[in-house]
Amino acid sequence: MESNRHKKVEGQFKKDLSEIFREMAQSHFQGVLLSVTRVTITTDFSLARCYVSIFPVKDKEELVVWLNEQKNVIKNNLVQKLKGSLRKMPNLTFYLDDSIDQEEEIDKILKGGGESPIK
Numbered sequence: 507m508e509s510n511r512h513k514k515v516e517g518q519f520k521k522d523l524s525e526i527f528r529e530m531a532q533s534h535f536q537g538v539l540l541s542v543t544r545v546t547i548t549t550d551f552s553l554a555r556c557y558v559s560i561f562p563v564k565d566k567e568e569l570v571v572w573l574n575e576q577k578n579v580i581k582n583n584l585v586q587k588l589k590g591s592l593r594k595m596p597n598l599t600f601y602l603d604d605s606i607d608q609e610e611e612i613d614k615i616l617k618g619g620g621e622s623p624i625k
Contacts, residue, residue: 512547515592519545519554522587526580527558538563543603547596554596557603566602573600 520542527540544557558573560566573580577598585595 512549515551516545516547518588518591519547519556519584522584523556523580525587526583529583530580535569538569540569543605551592551594551596554598556598556600558600559603559605566604570600570602 523542523545527542531538531540539559539561541559542556543559545554547554558570560569563569577600581595581598584598588595
């Protein structure tokens with residue numbers, strides 16, 4: 507069971523990571539929309555799983571790999587934004603949230619534009 511504090515921390519991580527990515531987009535990947543869709547933090551605050559949605563990029567996995575390579579820089583920026591409100595800063599791991607792509611594929615199938623996987 508998640509506490510209210512835990513939910514607030516996850517929400518704050520999501521908000522602050524969105525700001526960090528907006529700032530990074532200006533210098534590293536212009537024209538790319540990178541949004542944080544969900545953040546889940548373990549109860550002991552040792553790991554934060556951050557799910558990101560990326561548009562319009564063909565090789566989204568490559569950008570997720572780059573984010574994971576840059577996680578120490580991102581973590582330092584996050585520490586500065588949180589201003590010491592946590593005793594222990596969780597390790598960050600980034601994952602691709604492909605739910606939007608799946609939704610588009612389902613829309614195509616329902617509209618008759620795609621091939622049905624069921625035969």
